[in-house]
Amino acid sequence: MIFALTAITFVIAVAWLIVELRTPPKNAVTLLFHAAVGEEPLVFNEYAYKNPEGSQPFKIRDFRFFVSNIALVGEEGNYREQDSYHLARFDNDRSTYAITLKGVHLSDVTTVSFSIGIDPQANTSIESVGDLDPNSQMAWNWEVGYKFLVFEGGIRIGDETRPLVYHIGFDESRRDLQFALPSGFPLQGGQEIPFSVDVMKLFVGTSSINMAEIRSVKFDKEDTRLFADNFGDLIKLDWE
Amino acid sequence: MTQRLLISVIALTVLATGLLCYGLWRETVEPSATPIAGFSAPFVFGRFTIPEDNALTEESFALGRHLFYDPILSGSDQVACATCHEQQLAFTDGQARRVGLSGEPLAFSSMSLVNLLWGQRRFFWNGRSTSLEEQALLPIQDPEEMNQDLDSLIEELSASARYRELFARAYGEVSAENIAKALATFMRMLISSDSKYDQFLRGEVKLSALEEHGRKLFMAHPDVKVSLRGANCIDCHSQFLTSGFRDALDGFSNNGLDDEAGLPEGLQAVTGDPAHRGLFKVPTLRNIAVTAPYMHDGRFATLEEVMDHYNHGIKVSETLSPLISEADNSIEEGDRPVGLHLSEDEVQAVIAFLHTLTDKTFLSDPKLANPFDGKN
Numbered sequence: 001m002i003f004a005l006t007a008i009t010f011v012i013a014v015a016w017l018i019v020e021l022r023t024p025p026k027n028a029v030t031l032l033f034h035a036a037v038g039e040e041p042l043v044f045n046e047y048a049y050k051n052p053e054g055s056q057p058f059k060i061r062d063f064r065f066f067v068s069n070i071a072l073v074g075e076e077g078n079y080r081e082q083d084s085y086h087l088a089r090f091d092n093d094r095s096t097y098a099i100t101l102k103g104v105h106l107s108d109v110t111t112v113s114f115s116i117g118i119d120p121q122a123n124t125s126i127e128s129v130g131d132l133d134p135n136s137q138m139a140w141n142w143e144v145g146y147k148f149l150v151f152e153g154g155i156r157i158g159d160e161t162r163p164l165v166y167h168i169g170f171d172e173s174r175r176d177l178q179f180a181l182p183s184g185f186p187l188q189g190g191q192e193i194p195f196s197v198d199v200m201k202l203f204v205g206t207s208s209i210n211m212a213e214i215r216s217v218k219f220d221k222e223d224t225r226l227f228a229d230n231f232g233d234l235i236k237l238d239w240e
Numbered sequence: 241m242t243q244r245l246l247i248s249v250i251a252l253t254v255l256a257t258g259l260l261c262y263g264l265w266r267e268t269v270e271p272s273a274t275p276i277a278g279f280s281a282p283f284v285f286g287r288f289t290i291p292e293d294n295a296l297t298e299e300s301f302a303l304g305r306h307l308f309y310d311p312i313l314s315g316s317d318q319v320a321c322a323t324c325h326e327q328q329l330a331f332t333d334g335q336a337r338r339v340g341l342s343g344e345p346l347a348f349s350s351m352s353l354v355n356l357l358w359g360q361r362r363f364f365w366n367g368r369s370t371s372l373e374e375q376a377l378l379p380i381q382d383p384e385e386m387n388q389d390l391d392s393l394i395e396e397l398s399a400s401a402r403y404r405e406l407f408a409r410a411y412g413e414v415s416a417e418n419i420a421k422a423l424a425t426f427m428r429m430l431i432s433s434d435s436k437y438d439q440f441l442r443g444e445v446k447l448s449a450l451e452e453h454g455r456k457l458f459m460a461h462p463d464v465k466v467s468l469r470g471a472n473c474i475d476c477h478s479q480f481l482t483s484g485f486r487d488a489l490d491g492f493s494n495n496g497l498d499d500e501a502g503l504p505e506g507l508q509a510v511t512g513d514p515a516h517r518g519l520f521k522v523p524t525l526r527n528i529a530v531t532a533p534y535m536h537d538g539r540f541a542t543l544e545e546v547m548d549h550y551n552h553g554i555k556v557s558e559t560l561s562p563l564i565s566e567a568d569n570s571i572e573e574g575d576r577p578v579g580l581h582l583s584e585d586e587v588q589a590v591i592a593f594l595h596t597l598t599d600k601t602f603l604s605d606p607k608l609a610n611p612f613d614g615k616n
């Protein structure tokens with residue numbers, strides 16, 4: 001009897017060991033976004049910055065965007081996050097936003113990819129998936145979809161303060177970004193992949209936008225495209 | 241053998257007595273937890289959470305409903321929650337600022353209590369409470385409102401056999417914590433989801449041409465560059481809930497009621513952040529046609545006055561929402577008052593849509609009415 005029990009336990013232990021060795025370890029990977037404005041730290045509600053195309057002082061009241069469809073590629077295969085919709089916002093002491101991916105069955109990562117914006121199917125859905133919430137500030141309405149990126153603030157032009165409102169949405173504004181990690185990024189528990197977010201690049205990237213002249217963008221497709229074309233300049237892998 | 245039998249009998253007797261006592265104890269003291277049945281909410285309202293230590297139960301609701309309507313909650317035994325939150329007015333009181341116990345008007349107008357499971361998680365006009373449990377006890381103790389000492393209240397409630405039973409069923413003992421929990425449950429169950437707008441969203445009715453025009457304007461931020469006209473309500477009032485936004489402090493706004501010199505503290509009183517000066521909680525627009533007067537201080541008597549404000553009465557200050565100062569339907573150049581500049585027809589369309597948010601079922605639901613009427 002005791003022999004039989006010992007034998008069964010032994011077999012189970014060996015089987016478990018084989019399964020465990022064949023499966024790569026489950027790791028948590030964090031994408032850590034740190035926001036700044038050019039060389040300056042991101043502070044809200046202070047006229048701390050200058051219009052890069054004109055030099056008028058401006059302030060930021062709100063800055064946030066959707067990161068979606070996160071995928072990792074490693075030597076052993078791929079990881080794709082389910083319900084991958086994250087609203088990155090930076091109204092905290094460290095100006096950071098973290099996305100932790102759990103259960104990543106990869107021992108190294110060579111490429112990280114995600115989109116700024118939302119895929120067309122989710123964009124006009126009224127399901128609450130991930131950070132998508134049709135009753136949130138990011139929703140225009142169910143017929144138009146979500147704002148992908150929001151920048152709001154004010155600019156001083158002469159003696160006057162004028163509002164800045166950039167609400168960038170529409171399916172065609174989504175930009176898929178891909179980042180190659182240097183020489184096989186090893187994964188250990190709680191590993192961070194750091195990204196820098198430079199708010200100023202919204203105005204001086206692929207497109208140059210003078211915020212004193214274009215003070216608001218909502219539904220005009222051409223102005224919207226100017227901003228969307230800068231999404232790729234906004235985020236950089238912050239690897240030393 | 242006899243000895244073993246005796247021991248068995250004694251053991252069984254002790255066991256039976258124990259079980260009987262336990263049964264009796266359960267019967268009289270142990271709170272029963274009947275989950276609230278038939279509780280449903282529209283899918284479009286989205287997710288909500290209920291505190292782990294305060295499940296929605298029929299027993300808690302029954303207690304909360306009694307407490308809500310009972311003037312025993314006030315120091316003078318004259319003022320109930322329901323005094324300033326009347327069901328037929330969507331749990332407002334029809335007054336701009338009710339006169340407090342010292343004879344001076346209160347700081348704020350009574351807020352409508354509806355769909356509190358969703359939307360902004362801070363409560364009161366200036367957001368000074370972070371849960372309904374915390375909120376519930378504040379007006380009771382406020383010297384200007386109900387002016388009640390919690391220990392005295394617990395004493396009074398404990399002296400009532402009816403309340404001892406209601407508390408025992410819902411939670412156990414009579415305590416401040418359990419008063420707060422029961423009131424929070426009652427408030428969570430104030431769900432309005434049968435307005436014409438809800439019926440429209442469910443595909444049961446059509447809106448009139450005027451209401452539909454108003455709905456489109458409600459849902460649109462104006463953009464003269466693409467000839468899109470809008471009333472811009474959606475920038476602060478979410479499309480289905482029509483309340484302020486849930487996350488962080490997204491559900492607070494300075495909507496241009498006062499200029500820089502006259503700007504009240506608002507949310508700054510809670511956060512200490514000067515950028516929050518003059519920001520107030522964005523209220524739900526559910527049943528808005530029956531909750532006049534409007535704004536945190538009830539300064540506008542009618543929806544027409546509210547629309548006049550947004551149309552050409554915006555007062556500029558540093559914390560004014562850029563979504564308001566930037567939203568203008570006019571293409572004319574030159575100086576003009578800050579506002580939406582909608583046509584009179586468009587204003588009437590928006591007001592017609594706002595009337596579709598009235599939910600007569602909710603305003604007269606007997607389950608939410610005074611439990612003392614006709615019964616006790």
